[in-house]
Each structure stands twice: as structure tokens, then as C-alpha cells.
Amino acid sequence: MTVPALLAGLPGLTVTQHEQRLTLATADFSAELSLAGGQLLGYAPAGQRPWLYLSPLARFAPGQAIRGGVPLCWPWFGAHPDDAAQPAHGVARTSLWQLAYARLDTEVLTLQLAGPRHGALVAALTLVLSADGFALTLATRNDGTEPVMLSQALHSYFAVGDCREATLYGLEDAGYDDKLTGTREPAGGAPLGFSGETDRIYYPAADAALRLADPRWQRTLTLSASGSASCVVWNPWVDKATRLADLPDEAWPAFVCVETSNAGNDARRLAPGETQRLTVRVQAAAFDPR
DSSP, X not given: OOOOHHHHXXXXXXXXXXXXXXXXXXXXXXXXXXXXXXXXXXXXXXXSOOSBOBOTTOOOSTTOOOSBSBOEEBSOSSSOSSOTTSOTTBSGGGSBOEEEEEEEETTEEEEEEEEEEETTEEEEEEEEEETTEEEEEEEEEEOXXXXXXXXXXXXXXXXXXXXXXXXXXXXXXXXXXXXXXXXXXXXXXXXXXXXXXXXXXXXXXTTOEEEEEETTXXXXXXXXXXXXXXXXXXXXXXXXXXXXXXXXXXXXXXXXXEEEEEOGGGOEXXXXXXXXXXXXXXXXXXXXXX
16 A cells, blocks of 8 residues: 555655554654554564564454554443443444644654544544654544543553563552452552453542553553543453453463553543543653562
8 A cells, every 4th residue: 555645755754554554663663553443553662672562363354453552442431331232442443544644853753643433522643652652642522512421541552571570550549440340449559460360440640650560571661641530450361361362362461451541430521612632651761660
């Protein structure tokens, strides 16, 4: 396929395209983006391991969600609140997005994608990529005349050396909904480790910063959010991984999902004309296991 004209003319950027996937590279970083789903599939500063996990069994077909990277759950998270026939996690993951803007300035690549409309809601995504990390902003505008409920998530699959050794800091004082037991749990008071299947919606202070420490690979990723007062943490572990056809049975230790969200009790009510912006910025910090 022809490389989009908005990207073809940017000096210092190498672009290749395969179907709806774009591989982007500068001297400082590389990334992969799928216009199907508006999904960042991969990112790495030059010479570093990938920051995101992408399943080798991921399905790249029309109407299929892609396992890995940063899927966009929109305009509802989980099951549809009123209609069980609707797809889980909304329509953004299986919609075709359009590249609307591209700029490479002082080694920072900014992309804007125009997303789907669902009822009165319209989605747009801004990606900012550089050697220092990446940032995603999912913007939702209510174009209707009535308020509309919105729940969503930037469903980030972070690559780790082994999730059993990884630790997530920043949720020590946050209560959570345990989706496996259907219970509301109080704050645990300790950093979060991984020793079994995990599926939780945490409620930290709004715009809380998190740290994912990975001793196997001796790195720490920091996550700074805005427009969010919830965080979803997920790993399928052994049994559920075997039931996911687009994930190798043995792949569950290779990632931890830490999702900047408006989920659970953090769903938002958008007034007519209102725009909600959900942002996460991911950067690397010196490895610190404490």
C-alpha cells in the first residue's frame, strides 16, 4: 500500500506500510501503528527492548481486535451496560481510523487520528512519540443534544521480563473492584505484585503516577495519567491464557496490562458539546525496585 502522504514528506522519518500497519522509525526510536483500531502496536527507543507486548498470534483481520500494544476500549469498557449483543470493550478496537495530521519537530513525532462515531460520541487520538517515551490522548466529544455516559481505557500491554518478578507502585492507597470475585476491596497498603490471575479496577487519586519496576530487564517505566481516576490491572495467568486463541499458552509472564481508564465508578457523563480527554504518558526511569 502507499505510505500516507502526510508521513511520506517528513524528513528524518522512515515509514513502511503493510495493509493497515505502519512501521515508523527515526534515529531515536521505532514504533508500529495500526490504523485498524487506531492502535499503537509497538514502541522502543533506539537500542532498547520493546516497551509494549504484541502477541505473535495477534489477528490482523477486518473486525478483529488486536491482542497487544495499546488497544482502545471505547466508548464502553467491558460489557455494554445495556445491550449484551454489543461487542465487549466497544467499537474503537475494530474500527478503521484515519490519519489526519503528522508532524516531526525536534525529533518528536506527533500524529492525530480521526476515529469512529458511536451515536453522538466522536473519538480522536493523538500520539506523541520521541526518544523519551510516548503519550496517548483519547479525546471524546459529545455532538448530541443529550448527556451521554462514557467509559473507556487505554489497554496498555507492557512488556516485562517476567511478570512474577515485576512490581507496580502507586496503588498502595487505592481500593479496587476485583472482577474475579465480584467484590470491592480496600486499599492493600503495599505495592502490587503478580502471583495469579489479576483483573482489577483500582481507584487511585485522580491523575496518579505509577511505576512498573522490572528487575529481570532492570528497567522502570513510569505512567503519568490525566483525565482519569481509575486504573485497570490485568494478567490472564496460566489457565485463562490457554483459553485465548490469539495468545500463546506460555506468553502470560511476558506482559502486565496497566490501563489508564475511566472504568467502573469512574465512568464519565458527557454533557452536550463536552469533550473528555484521557491521557497517559509513558517514560523510562532509572531502575529502582523500591
